[in-house]
Amino acid sequence: MSAKETSRAWWRSAVVYEIAAISFQDSDGDGYGDLPGLLQRIDYLKWLGVSAVWLTPIYKSPDQDFGYDISDFCGIDPRYGTMQDFERVRDALHAAGIKLILDFVPNHTSDQHAWFQESRTSRNNPKADWYVWAEAGPNGGPPNNWLSRFGGSGWEWCEARRQFYYHSFLTSQPDLNWRNEAVREAMANVMRFWLDRGVDGFRVDASAVLIKDELLRDNPRDPEADDNTPPPQKYAPVFTDDRPEAMGCIEFIRSVLDDYDERLLCGEVQGKTDRIGHFYGNDKPRMHLPLNFALLDTEWNAIALQATVDAYYNAIPDGGWPDFVIGGHDKHRVASELGEAQSRILAILLMTLRGTPFLFAGDEFGAEQVKIPPDRIRDPFEKLVKGFGLNRDPERAPLRWDDTGQGGFTTGEPWLPLDEDRSRNIEAQRREKRSLLHLYRELIALRHREPCLSRGEYRPRRAHNDIFWFARTLDKAEILVGLNLCREPRLWEWQGRGVTLISTHLDREQDKVEGPMHLRPNEGVVIKLNR
Ligand code: NOJ
Ligand code: MG
Secondary structure: OOHHHHHOOHHHHOOEEEEOHHHOOOOOOOOOOOHHHHHHOHHHHHHHOOOEEEEOOOEEOOOOOOOOOOOEEEEEOOOOOOHHHHHHHHHHHHHOOOEEEEEEOOOEOOOOOHHHHHHOOOOOOOOOOOEOEEOOOOOOOOOOOOEOOOOOEOEEEEOOOOEEEEOOOOOOOOEEOOOOHHHHHHHHHHHHHHHHOOOOEEEEOOHHHOOOOOOOOOOOEOOOOOOOOOHHHOEOOOOOOOOHHHHHHHHHHHHHHOOOOOOEEEEOOOOOHHHHHHHHEOOOEOOOEEOOOHHHHOOOOHHHHHHHHHHHHHOOOOOOOOEEEOOOOOOOOHHHHHHHHHHHHHHHHHHHOOOEEEEEOOHHHOOOOOOOOHHHOOOHHHHHOOOOOOOOHHHHOOOOOOOOOOOOOOOOOOOOOOOOOOOOOHHHHHHOOOOHHHHHHHHHHHHHHOHHHHHOEEEEOOOEOOEEEEEEEEOOEEEEEEEEOOOOOEEEEEEEEEEEEEEOOOOOOOOEEEEEEEEOOOOEEEEEEOO
């Protein structure tokens, strides 16, 4: 795809909405969200105005890791429905003008996958080299000190082969061997299977760990690790994570995608801002959108935010397009951190920055971390690495559509408890014209309406007085965004005249304004300057 074609690509002006089908809408009362349930809610997505849905894995899976342990990449898990249900969802989304992105998990399979079942039987079967197998270390133990993200050694003994296999994540998630041509081709065929079925792109899982060091060198201890560091992170993953060789795999994945028109490749990458540029690629393209979680990692004040946003933009290579993510199935709910008032500031920020916004279902109405009683914990991360606040169930809990016991999500027992605060639900906020949900909806519509917001340049301004502000410009249009990050009124010093397009409080739209102006506590305003 030429640079010019890319600059018009749909995903640049899209708003992407992540859905974990398991927690979105149940249709058959088994307590697990499913595809027919999602189908019933497409009107809501249309009403909200999102342009694309990214679905977390719906493939066949023993479900040890939220569906990221896949036993058949080309089959729908019966819990979610059938291939016909999938096609219905795809068609209904497309009819609503919404793109569909699927999760693509190239690094590992479930140990129940037929490939692994075969690979584990002997050292000379046709799939013997499809996974990362290695001889025992000198003392008969694991080949080296590599750890699993989910705790303990990353190596597991297999008696039939008298060898170890490597798993970056759970023991039941063996890593595929991406050095093997046949594996690459098999995974390319998985991509083609879904691309041929009309999906509009993929979110690539764990792309930074696709290749591990060939010499199996030990990872060094991380000198910065302390008592608060979860044990799996006590070693710096120098030889397991973000290897230069992994970039070649991403280029390969991209080349498969590029045989099709207008598809998007986004994905989970090495999260440090200074590494993000590499995932865009140089001569050979890698991802369109390496996912950027910087807004979740920053301190929440005007100076820190400005530094975070600037550092991120500076890390993006020429021609690369930015993105901002404010939630996801691995991240604590941001509304629990920020509270209602500053969540509104975040909404304005997300929808006015230059870069494709990503939000996780529930973020649009301020869903918070849900309390999970110990006997209902499902996340293996929490079960295996206890005491570090790693549980991901609180953000994965089913959506609350209304204030009833099962929240309109299911008629049965939900697979995880719902938010105890029944008043925080979609239906209530749809009725309340100044709710966070309406703010998101208005902002999404505004972003679609104003090319300056979706495509314009970002012009930094100097943060002052607890106000983070910037301008967006396109041709002759200029839009100013001012965000008061504190709970007191603040003077915002800008010069000129304009009209308010939207504000956090949803009560001064179309006001004629003149700078300098006062912002109320926790107020954010978007102004179109007179020209
Ligand atoms: C990344 C996914 O986002 C996470 O949820 C999962 O646990 C790991 N990959 C392992 O598949
Ligand atoms: Mg169900």
